[in-house]
Amino acid sequence: SMLDICVLPGDGIGPEVTDEAVRVLDWFVAKRGVQLRMTRHLFGAASWAAQGTTMPEATWDAIMRADALLFGAVGSLDQTHIPPEERRKGALLRMRKALDVFANVRPVRAWAPLAESSPFKARTVAGADLVFVRELTAGVYFGTPRGIETQADGTRRGVNTHTYTEAEIARAARFAFELARTRRNHVTSVDKANVMEAGRLWRDVVTEVHRADFADVTLEHMLADNCALQLGRTPTRFDVIVTDNLFGDLLSDCAGAINGSLGMLPSAALSAPGPDGRRRALYEPIHGSAPDIAGKGIANPLGAILSAALLLRWTAGRPEEADRLENAVEAALAAGARTADIALPGEAVLGTRAMADAVLAALDAT
């Protein structure tokens, strides 16, 4: 059946890279019978200019109605007088919470053709292929009480609350174990159980879920600081990493260094399956709005294109087409296609559109 995809190009480099992801998805609609109807909606700086709000009501309705969102970026400079970081946070956190997309899937792999441009030695990262399941709708991002208060002596104090319920931990754990069964059957659960009670509960609940229903999957626990180290030393030792909202934010960027650029990284944020068995989903390249290079046609579209691959896998239910797209990206890279962020000094550099053309050419060749 036809899937309704709400496309939110947003601002900064969002529109440029989203255009290419849509063009790639159009290929799958035309050539592989994937049934998507993609509709663009105003959002962010563009909608501020046109309508005086960064989130028009019609857009919010479309977000809530759609089978999935294809999100570009938000947070560029504009006339809203709201700092870009605030707007990015505001939009993302509101959507994450409203759609209850608790499972943030962030795959990271060492692309073999990029071995030269990686900051790491080839022997460190060759073959690395891991995926974060970052809990996305709880923890310190949403906990209360929070705020900046004035103390009795007139000085300020900042407070945030980090909190997890058993249910919030259990559903993230369950998601990670199920994902591991489709991969190499190994889960690393990451916390600071030695210092934080919420981390001790995290560890206990993950262990209980494992014992009850996933004894066939290998589970290890790791402290978050040690995980940061191991991601740099031996990223190849990981398969699925499940962790909380804040640790997931830092550690996935840590792992992002593997290819030297966030430009390669896609993400999917998924809810629990609804009555129709389908998950709400928000697909988004990790890189953000990058206002410094916006509008120049030089941004790397692969994060957005690989997010489209995740859409094929998780929303369209066509894993073989997702594989096809990921293989086409690898083929384009192997043929030497490079945007500026992943090129070595002296290497020929493609613009945003030309990089997507290289992926489409590789798709045509399959």
Place this chain on the structure above:
Amino acid sequence: SMLDICVLPGDGIGPEVTDEAVRVLDWFVAKRGVQLRMTRHLFGAASWAAQGTTMPEATWDAIMRADALLFGAVGSLDQTHIPPEERRKGALLRMRKALDVFANVRPVRAWAPLAESSPFKARTVAGADLVFVRELTAGVYFGTPRGIETQADGTRRGVNTHTYTEAEIARAARFAFELARTRRNHVTSVDKANVMEAGRLWRDVVTEVHRADFADVTLEHMLADNCALQLGRTPTRFDVIVTDNLFGDLLSDCAGAINGSLGMLPSAALSAPGPDGRRRALYEPIHGSAPDIAGKGIANPLGAILSAALLLRWTAGRPEEADRLENAVEAALAAGARTADIALPGEAVLGTRAMADAVLAALDAT
């Protein structure tokens, strides 16, 4: 005047590496007129076996009285039935709080002779020389309310509180700016001000301290997730990084990957100067107790020895001797001295004692 150094070898590899750090400090006492009186005290598993407590009262008195502590490690397997991680945390957090050592100095540099064994390409890390100032006595490590509670429906909920006062932030910032003035005059302040109010206060207070008293130092603000990425991409861009307790824990391990082993990393935890102008200080290699290799004489003593160098700099007030020791470590490495953790496959490997001998030989040659 004679300084009173309380030596706490602890357990695991603590005693082995601490012995070598003491031997190196003895060299400075004998040859360079550094005035230290080092006294060993029972602590951890060893004191449990002898006295039925991991922290004998006499040891605690010595800790509170000493000019500085030279700490090995704690958290090995023993008969206490307290999990090792619990004991390590218990001992460390109690000492940090009681001594009010709020400034955790964690230098990280790419040792040129280790370029081959680093997980990173030489072009990424060559010349990297940065230092973390991690706030060590506040934040989520100590915030209340905390704990695991049972909710109305009978399920559990874990809670921790992340909190910083203006005064706690200001003294960490001040320390970082002063340290930067002795280095390359650049401070990166790291937070998640886009998501956490406590991070927004962090950013505001660091900015205020900078404006008021350190306008000669360059200050930049960076989000913690971006910092995790940049430590992997371009560690050479950093000089002093000031951040909170939890981010400092993760990010310094992130940077620890630069040499491929935590075994190279020293630390100092320092209080505000007392009436005599001297800071309380806790010196400690970052590696921990490593029970799997304890007692075998193969642990890397350089983290402990470089912690002794920090003692020469910060407690003994002899920066030129600290430099001498760090140069001797570099000379030993350049001459090919390697413990197992930093050796390439096929390279000759030294034990703990022999590695310290190589450093002492290099000292004798100065």
